[in-house]
Amino acid sequence: NAGVMQNPRHLVRRRGQEARLRCSPMKGHSHVYWYRQLPEEGLKFMVYLQKENIIDESGMPKERFSAEFPKEGPSILRIQQVVRGDSAAYFCASSPPDSRGGQYFGPGTRLTVT
Amino acid sequence: KQEVTQIPAALSVPEGENLVLNCSFTDSAIYNLQWFRQDPGKGLTSLLLIQSSQREQTSGRLNASLDKSSGRSTLYIAASQPGDSATYLCAVSLISSGSARQLTFGSGTQLTVLP
Numbered sequence: 001n002a003g004v005m006q007n008p009r010h011l012v013r014r015r016g017q018e019a020r021l022r023c024s025p026m027k028g029h030s031h032v033y034w035y036r037q038l039p040e041e042g043l044k045f046m047v048y049l050q051k052e053n054i055i056d057e058s059g060m061p062k063e064r065f066s067a068e069f070p071k072e073g074p075s076i077l078r079i080q081q082v083v084r085g086d087s088a089a090y091f092c093a094s095s096p097p098d099s100r101g102g103q104y105f106g107p108g109t110r111l112t113v114t
Numbered sequence: 115k116q117e118v119t120q121i122p123a124a125l126s127v128p129e130g131e132n133l134v135l136n137c138s139f140t141d142s143a144i145y146n147l148q149w150f151r152q153d154p155g156k157g158l159t160s161l162l163l164i165q166s167s168q169r170e171q172t173s174g175r176l177n178a179s180l181d182k183s184s185g186r187s188t189l190y191i192a193a194s195q196p197g198d199s200a201t202y203l204c205a206v207s208l209i210s211s212g213s214a215r216q217l218t219f220g221s222g223t224q225l226t227v228l229p
Contacts, residue, residue: 042203042221043203043205048215103148105158107157
């Protein structure tokens with residue numbers, strides 16, 4: 001049973017470009033969460049999605065960031081017009097419908113904005 | 115707003131020692147609490163999950179306890195090994211609707227076990 005998969009593992013973008021981060025949840029998991037770990041800071045919640053629905057986006061920056069989890073395919077975290085402050089590790093986690101079993105994390109995507 | 119604090123921020127011990135990592139949280143209305151391990155440049159590995167109705171969980175050399183009333187959890191590592199060296203993170207989820215799913219993380223304890 002494959003774990004949570006994220007790609008790419010490393011992504012370099014110039015300022016002003018777009019970054020697309022992908023996350024495939026564990027088999028049988030229909031809930032996806034995105035977290036961001038800024039350098040020298042802790043992990044912060046960004047958004048919680050179920051298939052075709054955004055459930056909680058209270059941690060998402062108001063501009064340039066968006067997330068989706070389509071009926072088919074991986075969840076996508078999209079950052080438009082990236083700035084240097086977006087450089088961070090972005091982690092995806094998944095859980096089954098009953099979150100009592102906790103969340104399982106992927107290896108992360110490390111975004112570097114030059 | 116839930117805040118999670120981990121003490122100490124860093125810990126260095128000789129191999130074989132038993133050790134305790136501490137986690138405290140400000141809102142006791144938690145849904146569950148998870149302890150994770152993070153190796154440098156890597157993702158998070160879930161170590162133990164404690165439901166709000168539970169007092170402790172054990173896995174191998176690891177034991178985690180939960181005291182909701184005082185807002186504390188401890189992770190006990192027995193007979194530490196150099197391979198235990200990593201950052202240990204504590205995370206809680208709240209019961210309140212709308213945020214029952216999001217995890218709030220502490221800043222972690224960086225553990226070094228010296229051979």
